[in-house]
Amino acid sequence: MNRSSDLSAYLHIPFCERKCIYCDFYSIENLSLRSEFVDVLLREIDLKLEANPELQNRELRTIFFGGGTPSLLAPNELDRIIRRLETHFRIASHCEFTLECNPGTVSLEKLTAYKSLGVNRLSFGVQSFVAEELEFLGRIHDADEARQAIDLAKRAGFDSISLDLIFGLPSQTESSLLFSLEQAIALETDHISAYNLIVERGTPLFRLVQLGKVIELDNDRAAGYYATVQETLQAAGFIQYEISNYATAEQKRAKHNLVYWDGFKEYVSFGPSAHEFIGGVRSWNVSSLEEYGKYLRNGTLPIINSERLSLEERRTEVLYVQLRSTGVRRTEFMNVFAEDLLLHPAVNDFIDDGLMIVNGDVLSLTPAGYRYCDGIVTRLMESGDRVPKQFEIASIIS
Amino acid sequence: MGLENIRNFCIIAHIDHGKSTLADKLLLETHTIEAREMTNNQMLDDMALEQERGITIKLHAIQMRYTPASGGEYIYNLIDTPGHVDFTYEVSRSLAACEGALLVVDATQGVEAQTIANLFLAIDAGLEIIPVLNKVDLQSAMIEEVSHQIMELIGCKKEDIILASAKAGIGIVDVLEAVRLRVPPPKGDVEAPLRCLIFDSVFDSYRGSIVYMRVMDGTIKEGDEILFMATKQKYRVEELGTLKMRREKKTQLSAGDVGYLIAGVKDVKDTRVGDTVTHFRGGVQEPISGFKVAKPMVFAGLYPQSAEDFAMLRDSLDKLSLNDSSLVYEPESSIALGFGFRCGFLGLLHMEIIQERLDREFDQNIVTTVPNVEYRVTTTRQEEVIVDNPSSMPEPGKIEWVEEPYIKAQIIVPSEYVGAIMKLSNERRGIYKTTTYIDPTRADIHYEFPLSEIIFDFYDKLKSISRGYASLDYEFLEYRQSDLVKLDILLNGDPVDAFSTIVHRDKAYEYGKKLCSKLRELIPRQMFEVAIQAAIGAKIIARETVSALRKDVTAKCYGGDISRKRKLLEKQKEGKKRMKQVGRIEVPQEAFLAVLQISE
Numbered sequence: 001m002n003r004s005s006d007l008s009a010y011l012h013i014p015f016c017e018r019k020c021i022y023c024d025f026y027s028i029e030n031l032s033l034r035s036e037f038v039d040v041l042l043r044e045i046d047l048k049l050e051a052n053p054e055l056q057n058r059e060l061r062t063i064f065f066g067g068g069t070p071s072l073l074a075p076n077e078l079d080r081i082i083r084r085l086e087t088h089f090r091i092a093s094h095c096e097f098t099l100e101c102n103p104g105t106v107s108l109e110k111l112t113a114y115k116s117l118g119v120n121r122l123s124f125g126v127q128s129f130v131a132e133e134l135e136f137l138g139r140i141h142d143a144d145e146a147r148q149a150i151d152l153a154k155r156a157g158f159d160s161i162s163l164d165l166i167f168g169l170p171s172q173t174e175s176s177l178l179f180s181l182e183q184a185i186a187l188e189t190d191h192i193s194a195y196n197l198i199v200e201r202g203t204p205l206f207r208l209v210q211l212g213k214v215i216e217l218d219n220d221r222a223a224g225y226y227a228t229v230q231e232t233l234q235a236a237g238f239i240q241y242e243i244s245n246y247a248t249a250e251q252k253r254a255k256h257n258l259v260y261w262d263g264f265k266e267y268v269s270f271g272p273s274a275h276e277f278i279g280g281v282r283s284w285n286v287s288s289l290e291e292y293g294k295y296l297r298n299g300t301l302p303i304i305n306s307e308r309l310s311l312e313e314r315r316t317e318v319l320y321v322q323l324r325s326t327g328v329r330r331t332e333f334m335n336v337f338a339e340d341l342l343l344h345p346a347v348n349d350f351i352d353d354g355l356m357i358v359n360g361d362v363l364s365l366t367p368a369g370y371r372y373c374d375g376i377v378t379r380l381m382e383s384g385d386r387v388p389k390q391f392e393i394a395s396i397i398s
Numbered sequence: 399m400g401l402e403n404i405r406n407f408c409i410i411a412h413i414d415h416g417k418s419t420l421a422d423k424l425l426l427e428t429h430t431i432e433a434r435e436m437t438n439n440q441m442l443d444d445m446a447l448e449q450e451r452g453i454t455i456k457l458h459a460i461q462m463r464y465t466p467a468s469g470g471e472y473i474y475n476l477i478d479t480p481g482h483v484d485f486t487y488e489v490s491r492s493l494a495a496c497e498g499a500l501l502v503v504d505a506t507q508g509v510e511a512q513t514i515a516n517l518f519l520a521i522d523a524g525l526e527i528i529p530v531l532n533k534v535d536l537q538s539a540m541i542e543e544v545s546h547q548i549m550e551l552i553g554c555k556k557e558d559i560i561l562a563s564a565k566a567g568i569g570i571v572d573v574l575e576a577v578r579l580r581v582p583p584p585k586g587d588v589e590a591p592l593r594c595l596i597f598d599s600v601f602d603s604y605r606g607s608i609v610y611m612r613v614m615d616g617t618i619k620e621g622d623e624i625l626f627m628a629t630k631q632k633y634r635v636e637e638l639g640t641l642k643m644r645r646e647k648k649t650q651l652s653a654g655d656v657g658y659l660i661a662g663v664k665d666v667k668d669t670r671v672g673d674t675v676t677h678f679r680g681g682v683q684e685p686i687s688g689f690k691v692a693k694p695m696v697f698a699g700l701y702p703q704s705a706e707d708f709a710m711l712r713d714s715l716d717k718l719s720l721n722d723s724s725l726v727y728e729p730e731s732s733i734a735l736g737f738g739f740r741c742g743f744l745g746l747l748h749m750e751i752i753q754e755r756l757d758r759e760f761d762q763n764i765v766t767t768v769p770n771v772e773y774r775v776t777t778t779r780q781e782e783v784i785v786d787n788p789s790s791m792p793e794p795g796k797i798e799w800v801e802e803p804y805i806k807a808q809i810i811v812p813s814e815y816v817g818a819i820m821k822l823s824n825e826r827r828g829i830y831k832t833t834t835y836i837d838p839t840r841a842d843i844h845y846e847f848p849l850s851e852i853i854f855d856f857y858d859k860l861k862s863i864s865r866g867y868a869s870l871d872y873e874f875l876e877y878r879q880s881d882l883v884k885l886d887i888l889l890n891g892d893p894v895d896a897f898s899t900i901v902h903r904d905k906a907y908e909y910g911k912k913l914c915s916k917l918r919e920l921i922p923r924q925m926f927e928v929a930i931q932a933a934i935g936a937k938i939i940a941r942e943t944v945s946a947l948r949k950d951v952t953a954k955c956y957g958g959d960i961s962r963k964r965k966l967l968e969k970q971k972e973g974k975k976r977m978k979q980v981g982r983i984e985v986p987q988e989a990f991l992a993v994l995q996i997s998e
Contacts, residue, residue, distance in 0.1 A: 010957055025958075196953040223948030244953050260957050267957060275958040282961055307961065316964050324955060349982055353926065372925045374967070375950035381971045 005266075006061040006092075008259045009085065011041070012271030013070040014289055017105065020138040021208070022166070024200035026273035026287040027068040033289060038077045040296040042084045044270050047301055049088045052278070055268060060089045062096040062256035065119075071101035075113035082117055091118075096160075096255040098123055103149035104141035111156035121160035121254075122153050123193075129183035130176050133169050138204075143183070150187045162191035162254065167229055168222040169197055170214050177225055178232065185236040190252040194229045195244045196222055223371060230367050242325040243370050261325035263318035264332075272302070281308045311337065320377045327364025346379045401654045402583045403470065406612065407528075408477045408492055410517055411502035412510040412869065416532040420502055420564035420573070421460075421476060427570050428462035428474065431643055458598070459610050459656055461640045464574055472578055475641075475656035477597065477612075479516070485744065486873060487692050490519050491597045491672045494688060495612035495656065498526040498581030500573065501548070505531045505539035508840060509547045510869035511810040517551065527552050528560065528576045535563040547837050586653030591682045592616030592624075594651075594659075594675040599666050601720040607663035610641070611675060612656050614686060619650040623678040624661065627685040631668045632678050633661035666723045692724040694742025695803070695874070696749055696769045696853050697786040699730060699896065700756070701738030703763035703975060703987070708737050714760035715739060718752060725752060730787065734896040734980045735765060735990075740787055743769075746853050765978055765987040767896045771850045774801040774877055789895040791884040794935050800900075801877040803849040809860065811868040813841045818863040826851035827902060846875060850900070885910055887917070888931040888938075889983050896980075896990055907939050912996045914942040920989040923947035928983055 015034060016027040049055055063085070065073075073081075078099075085091070098121040099114060111122070128134050129143040141149075146163075153161050163184055167177050184192055199209050199216055208214040217225075230240060238246035242261060247253045259265045269276035273287035283306030286292050295302035309317065315337050322328045334340050341347055341363055350356040355369035355376065365373060411417035425431045462474040479492045493499065499520040503509055520527060529548045534541055545559055560576060562569030598610040618624070622635045637660040639647040651657045663669050671692070674685035702711045712729075719725045726742040743749040749769060756762040773785040776798045785791050807828075811819055816833070823830070823845050831844040847856075852872070860868045885906050887897035897917075901909050910932030917930045921944050932940040955963055977984040 196951075198953055220948050226949060226951075243951055243955075257956065260955070260960065269957065273958065275961070277957070284958070284961075313964060316967055317960055320963065320967060321955065321960060324951075355925070371949045371951055372947075373951040374970070375925055375947070378967055378970045378974060381967060382974075 007055070007058040007089070008062040008064070008256055008265065008267040009060050009089070010064050010066060010256075010267055010269040010271075010274055010276070011070075011081065012269070012274040012285075013037075013065055013067040013073060014272050015067065015072045016069045017072070017102070017140050018138060019204075021204040022137060022197060022200070024203050025066075025068065028289055031072060034072065034074075035077065036293070037289060038073075038080055040293045041081060041270055043296045044292075044302065045081075045084050045088065047296065047299070048268065048270070051301060055278070056088060057090055059092050060085070060095055061092045062259060063091075063098070064256040065099040067100055069102045069105060070099050071105045071110070075110060075117060078114065078119075079117055096121055098162075098254070098256055100125065101149065101153075102140065103146040104139070106149050106152060108152045108156055111153055111158070115156050115158065120158070121162070122158050123162040123164065123191075123254075124149055124153070126150075126163040126184065127166045128169070128176075129180045132171065133176065133180075136169060136171065137166065147183075147187065150189060160191070160252065161189040162193060163187065163189050165192065165194040165229075166197050167194060167225045168217045170217055172217070172225070174225070174228060177228060181229065181232045185233070190248045191254065192233060192238060192246045193244050194233070194246070196226060226371060230370075234367075240367055240370070243373055245325075258325065261321040263314075263321045280314070281306055283307075316377070316381055319380055320373075323365055323377060323380075324370070324373050327359070327362040330361050330363055341380070344380060346376075346382075350376060350379075401586065404473045404475070404584055404654045405498065405577050405581045406475045406477065406496045406584055406654070406656055407498040407500060407577055407581050408479050408496045408520075409500045409502055410479065410513060410520055411500075411532075412504070412507070412513045415502050415504035415507065415510075415513070416564045417502055420500070420530070420532065420562070420570075421478070423564050423567060423570045424474075424476065424574065425460065425462060427574060428464050430460065430462045459641050461642055461646075461656065464578065466575065466578060474574075474577060475612075477656065485748075486515070486519070486871075487690065488598070488671055489516055490523070490688065491595065493520050493523045493525060494672075494686070495595050495597045496523075496525055497584055498528060498577060500577075501527050501529045501552070502532050503529065503544055503548060505533045505541055505544050506536050508540065508544050509551060509810065509836060511808050511842075511871040512869055514551065514810065514842070515808060515871035515873075521552070526581050527554070528573070528580055529554060529558060530560045530562050530569070530573060532562050532564055534561045535566045535568060543837060543839070547840065550836055584654035586613070586615050588615075588617055588652045590615040590653070591680060592618055592622075592675070592677045593682050593686060594618060595686050596626075596669055596671055596673045596675065598671060599669040599723070601666050605637075605660050605662075607661075607666045607669045608645075609659040609661070609663070609669045609675070610656075611659055613651050613653050615653050615682075616677075617650055617652040618659070618675070618677075624675050625678045625681055626668060626670075626673050626675060628670055628673040628689055628691075629668045631663070633663055636660045636662055666720055670723055692744055694724070694726050694744060695771065695849060696743045696745055697772060698741060698743070698749060698769040699732060699735065699738050699767035699787065700727070700741050700753075701732065701735040701765045701767075701896075701978075703765060703978070705736045707762070710760075711739065711756075711762055711764065714756055714762050715741070717760070718755060722752075724748070732767075732789070732896050734894040734985075735767070735978060738765075742786070746857075763975070763987075765896075765990050767990050768899055769853055770900060771803050771848075771853065773882065773900060775799075776801075785900075788884055788898040788900045791898075791900060794883070799879050800882045802880050802882060804846050804875045804878050805849050805852065805872040806875045807845045807847055807852070807870060807872040809843045809845065809868055809870050810836070811841055811843065811864050813839055815864040815868060816841050816843065819843060819860065819868060822856075822859055822863060823847070826856060847872070848878075848880060848902075849874075883934050885913075885939075886933045887913065888929075888933055889921075889980060889985075890929050891931075892981055893933070894980055894985075906934055909996070910934075910940040913992060914940045916992040916996055917989055918942040918944055920992055921983070921985055924983060925950070926982075 014027045015031050097119050099119045100123045103124055126146040127137055199206050209216055233246045237248055240246050241253050259267055266278045267276055272285055272289050272292040275284040283303045285302045286304040292302045357366050409417045459477045464472040464474050477492050477495055479489045560569050560572045593614040594611040595614055596609050596611045599607050602608050620635055625632055638651055639645050640657045645658055672689040676682045702708050715727050724744050727739040730740040731737050756764055775783045775785050777792055777796050778798050827848055829846040834842045836842050860870055881903045882900050883903050883906055885899050885901050886893045914930045914932050923944055927946045928944040930942045931938050977986055
């Protein structure tokens with residue numbers, strides 16, 4: 001791993017006006033702690049650089065403000081954070097700088113200010129254009145506000161705009177899904193993320209399902225919806241480059257997220273619950289703003305846990321993240337894991353079935369293959385080499 | 399002490415009729431063991447598995463010193479016997495080492511089939527039978543009826559029956575006295591050439607095979623050169639002695655004695671139950687009659703879960719067979735399951751025991767194929783082929799006829815269940831022979847069955863339709879010609895050899911249909927459709943389909959999700975270890991025993 005190479009930065013802004021029932025990201029609804037949070041966040045940036053001087057002056061190629069709801073940050077708060085990043089890192093001239101927005105929290109003025117601070121990509125959590133679905137999910141905005149927000153973003157000069165959709169809602173029908181897709185397409189953004197709803201443990205939705213008050217959509221129907229999403233977006237000119245992500249062109253893909261799906265690239269992170277990956281070690285911060293503040297006021301980093309990956313664990317992760325996005329780079333894989341994936345007996349079966357495809361050096365999933373990503377990866381976790389050969393066993397017997 | 403003061407006896411009883419409790423009380427009464435040493439478990443069962451099943455799987459023997467109130471001192475050797483039908487031969491060898499037997503019958507249950515079978519073995523062996531009616535203190539005891547059953551069976555007088563309750567300590571001294579007064583002392587000539595009967599052997603990792611035996615004639619001493627007559631192996635006696643709670647070393651054993659022998663034998667297969675031990679020089683020419691090598695009746699393939707564990711499975715089987723000379727196995731390979739072993743067992747219980755011990759004692763994950771019997775196939779070229787694995791059955795066109803083993807079965811059941819038993823027996827191709835009544839309420843039914851029909855779940859069925867009252871005993875009869883066909887199961891068009899079975903033609907369709915539908919339940923959905931077909935030769939007789947899984951993917955995976963997701967994948971991979979990859983299809987290991995779960 002080239003330690004002096006590009007770096008990405010993730011900053012977690014843990015505030016929401018109201019938590020959505022399905023969301024398991026860390027956030028709190030007490031917005032009054034915001035400016036205090038920015039203070040300790042700056043502290044974390046300083047401390048992290050003190051503890052890892054080798055990060056100093058590395059070039060940030062992507063910056064991502066996620067949450068929570070980063071668009072709750074006032075422009076001056078965002079400004080303070082950016083200034084602090086700039087004191088430690090070089091920021092690349094074409095750095096992708098994304099900020100997640102809730103359509104219910106933006107104005108032209110705010111977005112224009114974000115733009116002037118260097119933000120060049122907005123990701124809107126729209127989720128649906130159907131009123132009942134938005135209400136079910138606990139969103140604070142309606143469909144019109146979502147349309148307006150994207151219009152405002154364009155007027156503020158943003159040309160990289162993504163919007164998120166959620167499908168597979170318990171009440172969703174094929175036609176309500178198609179309606180949301182058409183509405184999203186009509187807004188002419190260059191990027192759409194469409195996620196199959198996951199009922200995550202610990203969320204209010206999880207409890208509702210457990211209590212039997214909400215009945216999860218069955219997997220077969222969800223599979224049908226997924227195919228609908230894939231086909232509809234493809235027909236509208238979007239190219240799928242990850243299980244849930246679609247862009248109108250290669251340069252419109254989310255570069256920051258591609259770092260996660262690279263498996264080798266490094267990212268540094270700040271804010272409660274944020275995960276980073278540097279030098280083969282993944283570490284993550286405590287998921288509590290209170291604890292996070294305590295650590296930092298005591299002058300220690302709020303890292304609650306970390307793991308150094310074994311070669312086998314890295315192999316699993318590389319397979320998983322690369323296959324779910326743009327595919328495994330075979331030569332690189334061979335150099336690191338000493339294994340030609342094309343010799344794996346299962347790979348050839350998957351290619352024959354049209355679930356995988358080889359394109360030059362890259363082995364990737366086809367749109368049909370994306371539907372079976374988890375199953376395919378578990379199959380490939382059994383390394384091809386370890387499948388015993390017949391003659392070896394024959395010699396054991398004799 | 400002379401022969402007149404020795405008594406060698408055993409206990410014949412059905413499971414749960416109180417054999418172990420009675421044995422424990424005899425040990426206490428004779429101070430062989432003190433109450434404080436007694437745990438909650440009966441002393442004679444020392445394998446955890448035996449205790450759980452409540453069945454004495456392997457034989458043991460123990461010596462007691464009995465001092466009757468009337469004076470004198472006696473040595474009592476109690477030889478334990480296994481109570482299950484799979485082990486009839488072992489029982490017969492234990493009986494041959496005794497002069498008397500306690501027939502223990504539960505007064506609340508009455509006489510059961512296995513008890514009768516073993517009782518007849520004992521009578522045939524010329525043993526003095528002492529009937530003991532146990533659990534007489536219970537409210538539900540049917541002392542009159544069961545006494546009549548016993549009198550009817552052995553032709554004794556009512557006053558010959560000892561009323562006892564092992565649990566409550568009633569009748570224990572009466573039993574000890576009856577052994578003294580009614581069981582004849584052993585015959586035998588201390589001066590004659592040596593003849594010892596092996597009735598058991600166990601493997602000790604430090605000492606090798608430990609032989610349990612009865613000296614019939616002669617005297618055996620430490621250092622003697624001895625010969626195991628059946629296996630023709632020569633050894634030198636390292637140690638011998640009697641069996642108390644622990645082994646008690648002696649310098650010699652003589653005619654009439656029961657004890658143990660250690661001679662540095664590395665393999666229990668050299669110390670076969672029923673074999674005769676004599677002196678290498680000046681020994682007898684004729685062994686004690688009745689020896690046979692216990693022949694496996696039931697066969698199944700045992701395969702390691704994952705191919706790399708093959709060597710481990712072989713080691714485990716090697717170790718198990720050290721203690722179990724009736725376990726036979728040889729390597730075989732299956733297209734579906736890879737490399738494993740074809741194992742022969744005395745019966746289905748024996749097979750279950752081996753499976754459980756592999757799992758518990760050796761931590762082996764194994765896939766077991768459906769058990770089958772051994773067939774004799776005569777080909778069109780008039781050659782006889784022995785088939786112990788359905789996949790090695792010759793093609794239909796090359797078969798002249800097939801013979802399968804038949805057994806003679808005895809079922810004892812309260813008369814109200816006779817109809818149900820007969821119905822079940824007909825379904826299992828049973829041939830009705832006779833019914834006699836032990837008493838007005840209990841029928842003794844005799845049938846002949848193809849062994850293959852009773853090895854799966856016949857015993858369980860028998861129990862469930864008779865609310866637990868029916869009991870079964872059987873013995874091998876002969877090979878008979880039957881109209882048998884090989885039924886294959888195909889997954890996506892490819893035959894899976896491990897699923898092949900040999901069935902009677904009349905049952906093949908029904909069976910094929912049920913097996914396909916059971917497999918459809920058991921095989922999880924895959925990324926592609928799975929067609930399950932049953933076929934006889936090239937003819938498809940049943941089909942089921944497992945539809946394809948339509949999606950197996952997690953929608954979100956960003957920086958914070960990767961670690962958690964990896965751990966989840968690792969778990970899923972772990973879960974897959976319970977699956978066997980058959981071609982491209984993942985088949986759970988239960989599926990290989992699906993046939994056992996097919997309900998009638």
